[in-house]
Amino acid sequence: MPSPSNENQIVDMKKSNKLKYFFESASEKLFLICAMLSVISLLLIIGFVFYKGSHPFVAEGYSFIDFIFGMEWVPSEDKFGILPMIVASIFSTIGALVIGVPIGLFTAIFLAEIAPKRVAKIISPAVQLLAGIPSVLYGVFGLAIIVPMLQNNFGLAKGQSLLAVIIVLAIMMLPTIVTVAETAIRAVPKTYREGSLALGASPIGTIFKVVVPAAKSGIMAAIVLGLGRAIGETMAVILVAGNSLILPTSLTDSVRPLTTNIALEMGYAFGTHQEMLFATGIVLFSFILILNFVLAKISSKGGK
Amino acid sequence: MRKFKDNFMLGLLWFSAFLTVAVLVVIVGYIFFKGFRLINFDFIFGDYSPVGHGGIWPMIITTIYTIVISLIIATPIGILAAVYLQEYAKQGRLVRVIRFATESLTGIPSIIYGLFGAVFFVTTLKLGMSIIAASLTLTIIVLPVIIRTTEEALKTVPLSYREGSLALGTTKLQTLYKVILPSAMPGILSGIILSMGRIVGESAAIFLTAGTVAAMPESIFSSARTLTVHSYLVTQESGDIELAAAVGIVLIVIILVLNLSATFISKKLNKADY
Numbered sequence: 001m002p003s004p005s006n007e008n009q010i011v012d013m014k015k016s017n018k019l020k021y022f023f024e025s026a027s028e029k030l031f032l033i034c035a036m037l038s039v040i041s042l043l044l045i046i047g048f049v050f051y052k053g054s055h056p057f058v059a060e061g062y063s064f065i066d067f068i069f070g071m072e073w074v075p076s077e078d079k080f081g082i083l084p085m086i087v088a089s090i091f092s093t094i095g096a097l098v099i100g101v102p103i104g105l106f107t108a109i110f111l112a113e114i115a116p117k118r119v120a121k122i123i124s125p126a127v128q129l130l131a132g133i134p135s136v137l138y139g140v141f142g143l144a145i146i147v148p149m150l151q152n153n154f155g156l157a158k159g160q161s162l163l164a165v166i167i168v169l170a171i172m173m174l175p176t177i178v179t180v181a182e183t184a185i186r187a188v189p190k191t192y193r194e195g196s197l198a199l200g201a202s203p204i205g206t207i208f209k210v211v212v213p214a215a216k217s218g219i220m221a222a223i224v225l226g227l228g229r230a231i232g233e234t235m236a237v238i239l240v241a242g243n244s245l246i247l248p249t250s251l252t253d254s255v256r257p258l259t260t261n262i263a264l265e266m267g268y269a270f271g272t273h274q275e276m277l278f279a280t281g282i283v284l285f286s287f288i289l290i291l292n293f294v295l296a297k298i299s300s301k302g303g304k
Numbered sequence: 305m306r307k308f309k310d311n312f313m314l315g316l317l318w319f320s321a322f323l324t325v326a327v328l329v330v331i332v333g334y335i336f337f338k339g340f341r342l343i344n345f346d347f348i349f350g351d352y353s354p355v356g357h358g359g360i361w362p363m364i365i366t367t368i369y370t371i372v373i374s375l376i377i378a379t380p381i382g383i384l385a386a387v388y389l390q391e392y393a394k395q396g397r398l399v400r401v402i403r404f405a406t407e408s409l410t411g412i413p414s415i416i417y418g419l420f421g422a423v424f425f426v427t428t429l430k431l432g433m434s435i436i437a438a439s440l441t442l443t444i445i446v447l448p449v450i451i452r453t454t455e456e457a458l459k460t461v462p463l464s465y466r467e468g469s470l471a472l473g474t475t476k477l478q479t480l481y482k483v484i485l486p487s488a489m490p491g492i493l494s495g496i497i498l499s500m501g502r503i504v505g506e507s508a509a510i511f512l513t514a515g516t517v518a519a520m521p522e523s524i525f526s527s528a529r530t531l532t533v534h535s536y537l538v539t540q541e542s543g544d545i546e547l548a549a550a551v552g553i554v555l556i557v558i559i560l561v562l563n564l565s566a567t568f569i570s571k572k573l574n575k576a577d578y
Contacts, residue, residue, distance in 0.1 A: 020475060023477060024475055024476060024477050027477050028388075028392050030384065031384045031385070031387050031388035031392055032388055032392070032393075034380075034381045034382075034384035034385040034388060035384075035385040035388040035389055035393070035402050036402065037381055037385065037447070038385065038402060038405045038406045038409055038447055038448065038451065039401060039402055039405040041405075041409065041444045041447070042405040042408055042409055043405075044420070044424065045409075045412065045416065045417070045420045045444070048420050048423055048424055049416060049419055049420060052423060102320070103320045103323055103324060104320075104324070105320075106316060106317050106319075106320030106321070107320045107321045107323075107324040107325075109317055110317040110318065110320060110321035111321065114314070114317055114318075115321065123321070123325060125567075126325075126328070127324070127325075127328065128563075129559070129560065129563050130328050130331075130332070132501045132502075132505060132559045132562075132563060133332075133505065133555070133556060133559060134504065134505035134506075134507065134531075134532045134535070134552075134555050134559070135505065135507065136507050136532045136535050136536045136539075136552075137331070137335060137535065137552045137555065137556070138331065139536070139539070140335070140535060140536075140539050140545060140548045140549065140552060141331045141334055141335065143539060143545070144334070144338070144545045144549075145334060171327055171328075171331070174324055174327070174328070175328070178324060202306065202310050203310075204309075204310040204313050204314055205306075205310065208313065228411055228413070231413065232412075232413020232414065232415060232416075233413075234413070234414070234415045234507070234508035235507040235508050235511065235532070235536045238536075238540065239536070239539055239540060259413065259415045259508070262415050262418075262419060263415060263418070263508055263511060263512065266418070266419070266422060266512050267512075277419070278419060278423075281415070281416055281419045284413065284415070284416065285412075285416060288411060288412075288413065292411065
């Protein structure tokens, strides 16, 4: 026969257990909600940008073809064509890749395979640190040093040009490419190198024929990350691009890539003009999706 | 012939590494060389004035506001999301969708976040161009960083810890906050510090959501400019490279301190005995 106080205790325990079970199941639901927030954010971002950006074409009778292939962007005259910006974005990104990828990749190979340990131990963290430096500062440097240099060497009226954008973006993607590619190369098992050397291959031959192909997927990831940084970069590019609305025909032309168009005009745009800036955002978005897709395809083919 | 080719490639490797290091040294060196003359007590702690070079205290305060607010929101959400993905979720379609969304968020350029923030937080939620609108935008930007680093930290906690705790009769939740999270704390902390760096370096998204008012913000609902936006604006509007570089020095020092403390904390993690 339990005493009344004991009975109370048992009831209390049951109560507290109930509470405990309630907290257990409630917390799992709370965690799930937190995890779903990133899905919700992504859907909100895509939804808002696409809704706003497609509005002029769906409801206001603007032609999407004219938008993509139009040569003139004069919001005050209701002319919205972004072909020059698309071309500028593509050229500057490809240019930056052509310069930045080989240099970055070779630096990563050097740090992982060739450099004395002590040297690599100083340089690697330093390069890693530089990946975190605000991109605006690369733009400030570009405007202060690279732009005047181009102006003097090529005798240009102003040095802000496609070439300046390419150089600044190439420099900016270097730390990202070096850091990620170096990690990938270091992850290649030692046995690969030993096997190749044992077969009589030279150290350099081993690096380029065995180690680099083995690290291919990591190197691809490095390139994709660098690419993402280059095509999405805005503030540094505004400072060195010149922002003219012409179709670039040479490296020394002043250009306005897609990102800078958004940043320059978003502050005062409203109505259709603002929606067209969102449409510019959609084009930028699609570019990034396509590029990632293409690179994923290339790397998966290479893997086979 | 093979010897020649090898030497050529070796030379190329040395040259590339030299070039990378030289370029980066020149950039940082230039910023310091150009800006260090402006750095003094009044410059850093003084109020902004449009005449001369002005103080940057309002921009430092604004930057701190954005860091604190976005981390207050993003840290708990990010950690709990990672806990769900690592400790609770059954691998399946839902987890794949969440992982895909998180990865995609990482790849979106900041100007798109800026566009979204300018419409959603500034206009739709009627927050106006303000520190709070920028901070909420930044919250989404750093959320994937915190989720990923926390997941990595949780992965390093040995299974035996969980088993040991559960065998003592604790519930899953008790195991989580008494055993798993404390063990993963160094990794989580260094992830939070890395996201601070990301927030400090962000410019395009803040430019479109916080505006450019160069004054001490009255509250988190006022428009203000961060250090990066200030550096951009003084370059773009007045071509004052010296001032931009001085702000740059402050930014680089902040990033340096953040990185060093992240390294320090993760080194501690490696020394922990498990």
